[in-house]
Amino acid sequence: MSAAATAQGPAQSPRGTTFTAATLLVPILLINAIGFMLPVANLAVISVSEIRSSGAMTGGWSIAKWTTVATDPFYWELLANTVRTSLIVTILTLIVSYPIALCLHRMNGAWKSILLVLVISPLLLSSVVRTYGWIAILSDRGLVNSALAALGAQEPFRLMFNLTGVMIGLTEILMPYMILALLAGFGRLDPRVEEAAATLGAPPYRVFWRVVLPLSLPGVALGSLLTFVLAISSFITPKLLGGGRVFLLATEVYDQAIVTLDWPLAATLSIIVLVVFGLALAVYTRILRQIG
Amino acid sequence: MDERPISRILIWLASASFLFLLAPVLIVIPLSFSGDVFMSFPPSSWSLRWYASIGQHPKMIDAFFFSLKLAGAVTVVNLLIAVPAAYALVRLAPPGAATLMSVLTAPLLLPTIVLALAMLIVAARAGLLATPQGLFLAHLVVTLPYALRIISTALATVPIAVEEAAATLGATPLTVFRRVTLPLIIPGLVAAGALSFLVSFDEVVLSLFMSGPRLSTLPVEMYHHVESRADPLVAAISVLLVLFTLFIVIVVDRSLGLARTFVK
Numbered sequence: 028m029s030a031a032a033t034a035q036g037p038a039q040s041p042r043g044t045t046f047t048a049a050t051l052l053v054p055i056l057l058i059n060a061i062g063f064m065l066p067v068a069n070l071a072v073i074s075v076s077e078i079r080s081s082g083a084m085t086g087g088w089s090i091a092k093w094t095t096v097a098t099d100p101f102y103w104e105l106l107a108n109t110v111r112t113s114l115i116v117t118i119l120t121l122i123v124s125y126p127i128a129l130c131l132h133r134m135n136g137a138w139k140s141i142l143l144v145l146v147i148s149p150l151l152l153s154s155v156v157r158t159y160g161w162i163a164i165l166s167d168r169g170l171v172n173s174a175l176a177a178l179g180a181q182e183p184f185r186l187m188f189n190l191t192g193v194m195i196g197l198t199e200i201l202m203p204y205m206i207l208a209l210l211a212g213f214g215r216l217d218p219r220v221e222e223a224a225a226t227l228g229a230p231p232y233r234v235f236w237r238v239v240l241p242l243s244l245p246g247v248a249l250g251s252l253l254t255f256v257l258a259i260s261s262f263i264t265p266k267l268l269g270g271g272r273v274f275l276l277a278t279e280v281y282d283q284a285i286v287t288l289d290w291p292l293a294a295t296l297s298i299i300v301l302v303v304f305g306l307a308l309a310v311y312t313r314i315l316r317q318i319g
Numbered sequence: 320m321d322e323r324p325i326s327r328i329l330i331w332l333a334s335a336s337f338l339f340l341l342a343p344v345l346i347v348i349p350l351s352f353s354g355d356v357f358m359s360f361p362p363s364s365w366s367l368r369w370y371a372s373i374g375q376h377p378k379m380i381d382a383f384f385f386s387l388k389l390a391g392a393v394t395v396v397n398l399l400i401a402v403p404a405a406y407a408l409v410r411l412a413p414p415g416a417a418t419l420m421s422v423l424t425a426p427l428l429l430p431t432i433v434l435a436l437a438m439l440i441v442a443a444r445a446g447l448l449a450t451p452q453g454l455f456l457a458h459l460v461v462t463l464p465y466a467l468r469i470i471s472t473a474l475a476t477v478p479i480a481v482e483e484a485a486a487t488l489g490a491t492p493l494t495v496f497r498r499v500t501l502p503l504i505i506p507g508l509v510a511a512g513a514l515s516f517l518v519s520f521d522e523v524v525l526s527l528f529m530s531g532p533r534l535s536t537l538p539v540e541m542y543h544h545v546e547s548r549a550d551p552l553v554a555a556i557s558v559l560l561v562l563f564t565l566f567i568v569i570v571v572d573r574s575l576g577l578a579r580t581f582v583k
Binding site: 044045047048049051052054055056058059061062063065066067069070073123124126127129130142144145146148149151152153154155156157158159160161162163164166168169170173196199202203231256257259260261262263266267277280281284285290293294297298300301304 | 326329330332333335336337339340341342343344345346347350357358359360361400401403404406407408411412413414416419422423425426429430431432433434436437438439440441456457459460463467517521523524527528538541542545546549553554557560561564565567568572
């Protein structure tokens with residue numbers, strides 16, 4: 028801060044300002060370099076490093092992990108499974124989030140603020156807590172199965188330790204992101220346009236289908252991108268609600284890194300996560316150009 | 320009023336979705352008063368035994384206090400680093416400020432699992448695994464972008480004319496910052512601080528990769544507990560955490576409005 032005192036002022040030279048700015052930015056740049064740039068660059072290096080069967084690095088290079096991943100059908104299925112699950116979760120999240128976002132967009136005043144806080148507040152709770160809540164709802168002795176048993180069901184429905192549970196949990200976990208993205212994209216939605224369509228005789232479903240939905244597409248695209256990307260990389264919920272029986276890219280990264288200690292393989296898989304991420308971004312940009 | 324009345328169907332759909340969104344948090348509250356040994360809902364009897372049993376889990380209590388200290392340290396250091404950085408980027412606007420801003424907020428874009436693995440590998444080599452320093456650095460990396468963005472937004476809304484007036488009257492730049500700018504961005508600082516604290520306190524993916532049996536945070540301990548056994552203990556802890564989070568949210572909301580922090 029003392030640098031700011033000596034150099035900054037209305038009458039100073041631009042070079043002095045730049046120097047002060049650089050000084051003030053040193054700590055954050057250091058943290059970024061050490062804690063972010065270096066580890067991520069290292070990750071790419073690790074994925075092509077050679078390891079002994081003991082797990083120790085030899086210092087040599089090897090594309091063994093990439094060939095394993097490319098030739099073993101397990102990893103192809105893992106990838107397909109991850110993309111499919113994330114796509115389904117994205118669509119489900121969109122369906123349950125859209126009405127809330129549209130409602131919030133049309134509301135005013137105190138109620139809007141209260142409901143907005145309710146939408147945001149789950150984000151401030153650990154996903155462990157929310158996933159735990161889903162276990163209480165979906166397990167064999169949980170809320171849903173207790174209710175079904177009271178209605179006369181003989182056997183509990185398996186809603187957990189399978190893909191169904193993972194998708195239900197992820198949908199709810201990702202809802203706040205989708206709602207906030209939809210709200211951000213609803214800016215173009217002018218109530219007067221809807222009114223005009225209604226006045227001209229369009230029935231409500233038609234106003235929605237022909238006016239509201241098309242105008243909200245940018246928000247839908249943004250929210251879907253965000254949800255999809257978060258879905259492919261999330262692993263707390265798949266781990267806990269999948270009970271080790273659901274295999275996705277992110278859970279496999281964790282298992283390889285923490286359980287098997289095969290870092291090159293974990294690094295390879297995580298780079299594949301990044302590639303899927305990049306592809307999703309490319310698709311989004313393309314869709315946005317078409318809508319836009 | 321140029322608002323269209325909200326149709327009844329929309330209200331029903333939105334209410335159902337809201338129930339879905341809040342269901343896992345709501346169900347934890349009655350579950351925490353369960354008298355059963357295992358998790359079942361609805362509980363067959365009611366008691367406070369799971370609240371009492373928190374005291375018999377020293378690992379949870381240690382983890383809670385460590386999480387608290389970690390989040391506190393992260394928040395303070397975060398603000399000390401982010402405020403000068405935001406000031407440099409917004410007020411001094413060096414060449415390439417926009418690029419720098421995107422570089423510095425890039426950790427938010429990277430999928431957490433990728434970042435966590437990257438950090439694990441580097442930290443293991445540096446001997447920082449399961450150490451307070453390692454977790455501190457990891458949390459700093461993910462909370463700094465939030466703080467930087469919020470404080471930059473706050474700074475950008477302070478009219479430069481006010482600062483220039485003070486400078487014209489002879490105040491040194493440091494005095495201008497301390498007496499004029501800083502008081503005006505207090506709401507932004509509160510928001511940035513609270514968000515950093517909560518992000519650090521709730522962070523589980525990075526912490527899971529960076530912690531070990533010797534040292535872990537509360538969310539990590541809770542994760543391991545849920546993974547290995549199904550009992551209402553985590554429900555009791557969760558209710559306390561919800562109250563704790565609610566407290567922070569109310570404090571922040573009182574001082575500036577939570578909604579404004581997130582939705583511009």
